Amino acid sequence: MRQNEHAVRRSRGRPPIRSDEETRHLILEAASLEFRTNGYASTTMAAVGQRAGVSTKTMYRLIPTKADLFKSMCSERIGRFMLAIDETKVGTLALEAALERILGAYGTLALDGEVIAITRLVTSESDRFPELGSAFYEGAFRRTREAIEGWLRRQCDRGLIALDDPGVAADMLRGMMVMEPQRAVMLGQRPAPDADEIxxxxxxxxNLFLNGCRRDRTVAGSSPA
Amino acid sequence: MRQNEHAVRRSRGRPPIRSDEETRHLILEAASLEFRTNGYASTTMAAVGQRAGVSTKTMYRLIPTKADLFKSMCSERIGRFMLAIDETKVGTLALEAALERILGAYGTLALDGEVIAITRLVTSESDRFPELGSAFYEGAFRRTREAIEGWLRRQCDRGLIALDDPGVAADMLRGMMVMEPQRAVMLGQRPAPDADEIxxxxxxxxNLFLNGCRRDRTVAGSSPA
DNA sequence: CATTTTAGAAAATAATAGTTTTCCATAAAA
DNA sequence: TTTTATGGAAAACTATTATTTTCTAAAATG
Known part of the structure; x- marks a missing residue:
């Protein structure tokens, strides 16, 4: 028994320069950059291989098709886009400061240049790759919603705020926080916002979400028929 | 002088079946459908010609390249979005009803299936066609903002609401109104919303924008240090 | 050293699609 | 009826590019 269960070199021949895993990683990084820059159709496998410093042969050994390359790259990235709301850091803050922090965290995620680029890419190609559309929506989009929704629901339970539908409210919060700058970046009209702007x-x-902007403080729903 | 300034048939030969303008329109309609369905790269000129019932020869006579076809189609569509916004009749309505109507009009535009499709298309291709990105942003996106911003500003002047920056507030309103459903449609997760939902x-x-959701009605900015 | 295995470089293959051109039936006009 | 312009159908021409294959220079092993 001169060989373990697996992963022990038993053959002669030239040993791999790097592990397949490493090579795969190199390829995915290169692919991310190329796809983000040029879009799916305009990205050539040759360009990806060149950027990764890997031959087409090796590339095709590890990743069978261009579609697989795209899907692998996107899936891997989507997995990263999750909003973590750390209760310990938010719990003790006053209502408005807490929401401010949560929105700041969401904005930092959703308005990051690379995240915007992947969002745009997945959106563009969701016809060609419906699984990616779903993965993005379910895995990234819905998760951040749930994080915010959960917090809102808790504040409702505590009686600090009143909302008919915390889920929809969470969506609205996200929309007010990021839609316009995200769209502007996607359309090439401005760079991604910095931390201060966020x-x-x-x-x-x-402030607006909690207080509204009405001057006369008629309570909602109390207006007569 | 048997011929007018222009546009009068002087030549013999077979007369045109339709005017070039009509043919152009047919082509642009077909292109819109194809591009919306397949995206830029996956749309073939042959498919467009076939759908329009026009030969490639005629097509290329009227529209020199695929890029031109795409740009013409998008520009034409973007032009329509501007028309639709204009003045929503709001005059005598109470504050909240008026805002509701304005947002309804904006939602009806921004959440229309075809508008979403064009939005997605332009966003996808704004690298390849920066002019389109600008045209869309300036022509369509900014206009709706200004319409809402103007109304907000007037309500501020009347003292009914208080806003630091009505422009940013207008963006936020738009975001809360459309981001989530628009994104869901773009990602193929649901059909465009109907009028009731909008x-x-x-x-x-x-309601949320004007009143906020806070229970204890502490006025914003009055909290102690 | 001989045998093997690895992976890059580059050529080969094949398919796709933008663009141009050819060929032709047709329908006024003279 | 002859002339002439129109526009469809289809072939031709080119590029591009995903994918496969060939050729080769390392570099372990025994």
């Missing part, structure tokens, strides 16, 4: 926006959103 | 959403947004 923070300022989070503050405005939290 | 109306319901507009109502929720208007």
């Amino acid at each position: 923070a300022a926006r989070a503050r405005m959103c939290a | 109306a319901a959403r507009a109502r929720m947004c208007a």
Whole structure:
């Protein structure tokens, strides 16, 4: 028994320069950059291989088709896009400060340049790759919603706020926080916002969401027929 | 002088079956459908010609390249979005009802299936066609913002609401109104919302925006250090 | 050293699609 | 009826590119 269960070199011949896993990683990184820059159709396998410093032969050994390359790359990235709301850090804050922090975290995620690029890419190609559309929506989009929704629901339970549908409210919060800057970046009209801008926006959103902008403080729903 | 300034048949030969303008229109309609369905790269000129019932020869006579076809089609569509926004009749309505109507009009435009499809298309291809990205942003996106912003500003002047920046507030309103359903449609997760859904959403947004959701009615900015 | 195995470089294959051109029936006009 | 312009059908021409294959220079092993 000169060989273990697996992964022990038993053959002669030239040993691999790197592990397949490493090579795969190189390829996916290169693919991410190429796809983000050029889109699916305009990205050539040759360009990916060249950027990764890997021959087409090796590339095709590890990843069978261009579609697989795209899907692997996107799936891997989508897995990263999750909003973590750390209760310990938010719990003790006053209502508005807490919401401000949550929105700041969401904005930092959703308005990151690379995240926007992948979002755009997945959106563009969701016809060709419906699984990716679903994966993105379910895995990334819905998760962040649930994080915010959960927090809203808890504040409702505590009687601090009143919402008919915390889920829809969470969507609205997200929309007010990121839609316009995200769209502007996607359309090439401006660079991704920096931390200060995100923070300022989070503050405005939290305030508006909690307080509204009406001057005369008629309570909602109390208006007569 | 048997011939007018222009456009009068002086030559013999077979007369055109339709005017070039009509033919152009046929082609653009077909192109819209094909591009919306398949995206830029996957749309073939042959498919467009076939759908339009026009030969490639005629097509290339009227529209020199595929890029031109795409740009013409998008520009034409973007032009329509602007028309639809204009003045929503709001005049005498109470504050909240007026905002509800404005948001309903915006939602009806922005959440229309074809508009979403074009939005997605332009967003996808804004790298390849930066002019389109700008045209869309300036022509369609900014206009709707200004329409809403103007109304908000007037309500501020009347003292009914208080906003630091009505422009940003207008963006936020739009985001809360359409981001989530628009994204869901783009990702193929649901069909475009119907009129009832849009109306319901507009109502929720208007209410939330004007009143906020806070239970204890501490006025914003009055909290102690 | 001889045998093997690895992976890059580059050529080969094949299919697709943008663009151009050819060929032709047709329908006024003279 | 002859002339002439129109526009469809289809072939031709080119590029591009995904994918496969060939050729080769390392570099372990025994």
